Amino acid sequence: xxxxxxxxxxxxxxxxxxxxxxxxxxxxxxxxxxxxxxxxxxxxxxxxxxxxxxxxxxxxxxxxxxxxxxxxxxxxxxxxxxxxxxxxxxxxxxxxxxxxxxxxxxxxxxxxxxxxxxxxxxxxxxxxxxxxxxxxxxxxxx
Numbered sequence: 001x002x003x004x005x006x007x008x009x010x011x012x013x014x015x016x017x018x019x020x021x022x023x024x025x026x027x028x029x030x031x032x033x034x035x036x037x038x039x040x041x042x043x044x045x046x047x048x049x050x051x052x053x054x055x056x057x058x059x060x061x062x063x064x065x066x067x068x069x070x071x072x073x074x075x076x077x078x079x080x081x082x083x084x085x086x087x088x089x090x091x092x093x094x095x096x097x098x099x100x101x102x103x104x105x106x107x108x109x110x111x112x113x114x115x116x117x118x119x120x121x122x123x124x125x126x127x128x129x130x131x132x133x134x135x136x137x138x139x140x141x142x
Contacts, residue, residue: 040086041067042096046075048124049092053133055125063141070099083107090137092118114140 041053046069054067066085068078083089083104089111091097097115101108116136122129 037062037064037087038085039063039065040082040089041065041092042078042089042100043067043069043092044071044096044120045069045073046077048122049118049120049129049133051075052122052125052129053090053137056130056133057137060141070096070103078104080104080107083111086111088112088114088140090114090116092116092120 039057041050041057043050046067050067050069054065057063057065066082068074068076068082070078078100083100084107089100089108091100091113092115094115094117097113100113116133118129118132118136122132
């Protein structure tokens with residue numbers, strides 16, 4: 001009996017497929033498409049890690065990316081407008097996640113914040129940094 005499924009099938013195997021499809025559609029309708037939208041990369045100074053991430057992922061179609069820093073002396077300091085703009089916010093370290101939460105809590109409602117756990121030990125676009133960013137971010141965009 002498929003009466004509890006939005007898509008009705010007469011055969012039991014199709015009924016199971018209908019349930020799976022219904023859950024699949026519900027799950028993906030609950031989240032924005034991760035392969036498109038607005039992604040924000042944050043570090044402390046916005047000099048090395050977050051600008052590298054912005055450069056790397058700006059090459060992907062359907063992604064709009066930006067970067068900013070949380071420190072007062074950041075090249076591009078983070079502001080509430082950019083936080084509001086972003087669908088997903090990637091921070092490099094847990095300390096960035098705490099600072100972000102403390103400074104921008106009113107604008108973080110319904111925002112997905114992901115800590116990449118990438119320490120400040122790389123130069124801008126250093127091959128190891130590029131590889132690490134791709135390894136950590138790309139699976140989250142699929």
